[in-house]
Amino acid sequence: MGDEAAISPKDRFLTVYGRKPVLEALDDAALEVDKVILADTVRGQNAAEIERAAKAAGVPVQRASAHRVKVLAGNGKQDQGVLADVVAPRMRSLHAALSDGRPPSRVLLLDGITTPANVGMILRTATAAGLEGVVVPRRGVAALDPMVVKASAGVAFRAPVLRCGSAREAAEMLTEAGYGIYALGASARSSVFDVELPQRAAFVLGGETNGVGAEVGELVTEWVSIPMPGEVESLNVSAAAAVLSFELVRRAKTSGTAR
DSSP states (O other): OGGGGSOOGGGTEEEEESHHHHHHHHHOTTOOEEEEEEETTOOHHHHHHHHHHHHHHTOOEEEEOHHHHHHHHTOTTTOTTEEEEEEOTTOEEHHHHHHSSSOOSEEEEEESOOOHHHHHHHHHHHHHTTOSOEEEESSSSOOSSHHHHHHTTTGGGGSOEEEESOHHHHHHHHHHTTOEEEEEOTTOSEETTTOOOOSSEEEEEEBTTTBSOHHHHTTOSEEEEOOOOSSOSOOOHHHHHHHHHHHHHHHHHHHTOOO
16 A cells, blocks of 8 residues: 555546647636647647647646657557646545545445446546545556546546555555445345445446456445346446435435535
């Protein structure tokens, strides 16, 4: 857990890449862009357009090799030689959140969700429901890139994202911090609507194909399901996250306690 104490740039910024997403970020007065990095291979009108927009927004532009930009963007095919680090004001490390004097009482933990559209929709739903944390591991989950931002309709920039290395690492940290770990599984007998929850609870949402992984499954306090009287085997993970998130809203309103 030692490396979690250090603040990584990945715990502060969402990196968007490609000419159009970068220009959109620079033109959005509601967003704070920390810097733009432009590949030294980008010249002429394209470079001038980015540099003008950055200057108008008061954002510094750094030059780097095309290889460096590809590495930073994490997507060699679509970065177009430009990326921007956008400040995500509510994003922080899971370690920082758990060390806070008032850690979040309810969090979602993403485990193996690799489709950007699902990650984006989960961030949008959880933010709308007022949840205080969505744990998005750096490994095993879709990168927080322009596709996630688009799927979230821009909400990803201000979502309460908590970063850590892996879902297993997150589950261990949450367990040590006194959280009950509840995993969604279609065959679980306990209903998400009826299960009794402790003061602090984390809900694991598993991958699109394999569900919750075995490494996290070993630490689960209780498996819960969403009752489905109709003849459907399971819900899309983002739909399940929506049901869960607003069940937590309902419980908070009923009990008058914080989410």
